[in-house]
Amino acid sequence: MKLVIHPPVEAARLEKITAAAGPMQVVNAATEAEAVAALADADAFFGKITPPLLAVARRLRWVQTATASLEHYVFPALVDHPCTLTNMRGLFSDNIADQVMGYVICFARNLHIYIRNQMSAKWAPVGGEAERVGFATGPAHVTAIDRAHKNLADLTLGVIGLGAIGSEIARRALAFSMRVVGVDPVREAAPEGVAALWRSERLPDLLGQSDFVVIAAPHTPRTEKLFRRPQFRQMKRDGFFINIGRGAIVDLTDLVAALEAKEIAGAALDVFETEPLPAGHPLWRFENVILTPHVAGYSPRIAERHLGLLLDNVRRFVAGEPLRNVVNKAEWF
Numbered sequence: 001m002k003l004v005i006h007p008p009v010e011a012a013r014l015e016k017i018t019a020a021a022g023p024m025q026v027v028n029a030a031t032e033a034e035a036v037a038a039l040a041d042a043d044a045f046f047g048k049i050t051p052p053l054l055a056v057a058r059r060l061r062w063v064q065t066a067t068a069s070l071e072h073y074v075f076p077a078l079v080d081h082p083c084t085l086t087n088m089r090g091l092f093s094d095n096i097a098d099q100v101m102g103y104v105i106c107f108a109r110n111l112h113i114y115i116r117n118q119m120s121a122k123w124a125p126v127g128g129e130a131e132r133v134g135f136a137t138g139p140a141h142v143t144a145i146d147r148a149h150k151n152l153a154d155l156t157l158g159v160i161g162l163g164a165i166g167s168e169i170a171r172r173a174l175a176f177s178m179r180v181v182g183v184d185p186v187r188e189a190a191p192e193g194v195a196a197l198w199r200s201e202r203l204p205d206l207l208g209q210s211d212f213v214v215i216a217a218p219h220t221p222r223t224e225k226l227f228r229r230p231q232f233r234q235m236k237r238d239g240f241f242i243n244i245g246r247g248a249i250v251d252l253t254d255l256v257a258a259l260e261a262k263e264i265a266g267a268a269l270d271v272f273e274t275e276p277l278p279a280g281h282p283l284w285r286f287e288n289v290i291l292t293p294h295v296a297g298y299s300p301r302i303a304e305r306h307l308g309l310l311l312d313n314v315r316r317f318v319a320g321e322p323l324r325n326v327v328n329k330a331e332w333f
Helices: 011-021 032-039 051-056 076-080 093-109 111-119 144-148 164-175 200-209 229-234 252-260 302-319
Strands: 002-006 025-028 044-047 062-064 084-086 156-160 179-183 196-198 212-215 240-243 266-269 289-291
Touching: 002 011, 002 032, 011 025, 011 302, 025 032, 032 051, 044 302, 051 076, 062 302, 093 111, 093 164, 093 212, 093 240, 093 266, 093 289, 156 164, 156 200, 164 179, 179 200, 196 200, 200 229, 229 252, 252 266
Parallel strands: 002 025, 002 044, 044 062, 062 084, 156 179, 156 212, 179 196, 212 240, 240 266, 266 289
Antiparallel strands: none
């Protein structure tokens, strides 16, 4: 058996991959020409497969991507090819879920406003200083400040896509005693504690019930431009929108229009239709929007997990065992 790697990996990773491969030959192809030559009789491939590379692979049975996302990876010939495709999903779930809860807490407790106020030494509780409760009377009634600072346990978080990332988001939201609902096109059973799991056609129900709407879905032919103006109008007017899935799922022009019309309370985005988001884009000017530069999946743990999954699948392939993270090539996930 033979495994071809292209683009090539550095010596330290190559040594570990070769050890995991055991009797399987490993070719670390430095150039596309080397990869073409080696793929003629290769059984497996790790890296970025392209139409020219696939065309020469006469007995290829397995392709391992280096990424979790597949919209930039699949092409018609690969979809039609009998090889098994596996990806790197599951490596980023905890970190991305942590970031989502960061957004949720920021909006619920107005931290995004107070951080901006701090920069100008501005003391201004949301709800108004005049509404502050005095020490003599105590909190005898609900004030405007109270109403402006949400109690998470009273709120519903809706997750679009209850895969590895969506499930971790749900688990963290449940730890804050939030009610969690979700939609997913394939999942049959709801994760423990999730109040409702619906098929994709029930998306309007999720939008109408959720105080926070979180996109945790991949970019697929079905999810591209899933969020347009009608979807924002189906949300609660005091609801917040969060996207850590893929930028292509959300039409940013429609999101801007929804924010300007105050059809939603705010938004947090880590992914965008165009990256970097252009400096002149109107999203930069909204005080009720949090923008982060596609960093939710980063942490010091990712590289070790990435290598660990690759090595495990190499061992499984050699042993003839089921591979992890097999994807539906036609659906891109």
